[in-house]
Amino acid sequence: MLLRILSFSMLFTLVSPLWADTVWLANGDRLSGEIVLLDGGKLALKTRYAGQVLIDWQDIDTLRSDKPLLLRRRGLDSQHSRQLAAAGSGMVRVIDTTTETVPLASITRLVPPRPLLRDLVWEGNLDAKLDMERNQDDRDEWRVKGNSRVEHGRWRHVLTGELERETRNGREVDDNWRLEYDLDRFFNRHWFWRTGVEQAEDGFEFFTRQRILGSGPGYRFWDDELGRFDLIGQLNRVQLESRSGARTFDSLSLEWDYKRLLWGTRLELYSNAELQVPEIAAVDYVFDSEFGLRYRLNSWARLSLLYELEQIRGLGQSTSERHYLIGLGVGW
Template sequence: MWLRTCLLLISLGVATPLMADTVWLNNGDRISGKIILLEGGKLSLKTKYAGQVLINWSDIETLSAEQPLLIRRHGLDSKHSERLAAAGKGMVRITDGTTETVPLASVTRLVPPREFLEDFTWEGNLDAKLDLQRKDDNSDEFKLKGDTRIEQGRWRQVMNGEFQRETKNGRVTDDNWDLEYDIDRFLTEHWFWRIGGEQQVDHIEFVEKQQIIGTGPGYRFWDDSLGRFDLIGQVNRIKFDYPGGDLSFRTYSVVWDYKRLLWGTRLEFYTNAEIHFPEISEIDYVSEGEVGLRYRLNDWARLSILYELDRIEAQAGDNSDESFLIGVGVGW
């Protein structure tokens, strides 16, 4: 009797973490996993046996979910649900204090809510480009670009880095790297304060080193399974080092960071930029920005397309530097 009771308790303890969301399809199939996102008519479901799968919302007969979800319906604001229960063909039962049965066709978005104070979250991307040309001129270009963010409680750390080297007929024509680190302290669910620094080193250009130290308030519009959008204002101190001297001055800047998952999380659109307004009359503004797409091949591999634009508008003339990155990368 004692052994049977122990085995029963062990089996219950093991079975509890295996509770999962369940989707019933119109053809009679049933799939179990964890709902990641419903967006654009596609449900992203993470399974143990097939990884992340995409299911057309119109192919689903009904579904159940043991996890809390944010639900958006046609013409209605998003609402919280404690759980979802199967309710017959084309219907689902929403429980959140009260119970309501609604048509699946009226549901346009499902997103697991993200707690403001989570113990630990970590995400990042690393993209690489290698371009070898053997024509009239032999040129080799290698570019490595990465970003990562770590959140724990009210603290968030953001790191970005880039390395680029290019040779042409055996002569180095581009050799530089850039490293940036920011730390954010959330004062409320949306407002935070940022302190950060950046260093750029170029072994080819006239300006050998650039250092930036800045601080200022930021506002997080949203950050969930669908994406994020941050807007930050900063006061910065910039220092340029060049042969024979250096130059330092203050700037005011605006920073944004936007990411949006599309096509059931298979495709990621993102853009981020920083615009500086220096306290010197010779320069009107300096902007650095990028926009790109990442296509998820599996849980970690990505195909990446990135466009970067750096621009300086000054009294002596304007200068722009454009670059493209098409390559492969990893994400976590």
């Protein structure tokens, strides 16, 4: 019996800190869970009984949190708090090196700080589109895009890929795929070094295969529960293959990776782009970009809207291709 009581006590001690945050609502209800973030007037609270819920900030009477939070108030810079304690109606006590009671209405953002060294963290998205037309021509197009990143300690693995196929009147007119793997090594909270390899194949273009091996420094401006922004510069070795031969050359590239959660994590705005300047006299630059918006239907399902722009500039002329993707996806 004593062993059972001690085991239960140890389990309670280990589990309870994960759900140590409490929110009191203006109508008298009380919710327990883990504060994910506050942004855009919405508090995201992760609960054991209902998953992640969004609470209007104006409906909260007071709250308590035993974990550190980055806090932003109107007209002030961000400040760090070791914990928040419940106070009077519409108030909260901010505890750090000093203690201050402030109105909830003055707080515009709460974000848990993210440590530099972390255990295994895995996130990703997979978006799919299916387009079928039955007019004068029968046209079927389907496309899948995905990305995944794994972080552990000072290492980060990034895998992205896409697959596209299209048929018209039963005849295949488009068949291509692309896969890229990047390995990042962080030196501190901002600076890292990236080494990556990419391969793409297209059975209906002049160059049927492309391989890129690159390496270079990267700078992370921020990475927290609200999103991230990375900027990477690389020196690349590019190989293009066609049915008539192959061509190899060097290029310089600048790439960004941006993600921002809005409306209490319900919306996700993201953008990825790469500008390549090849050492070819006939080509000034190659620009490949995507801008998207995802709406989270629940904890895993996404409704996605994506705009892609591919542009090549050379010999005084520009050639552009634009694509739109509306579909469903999953996220983790």
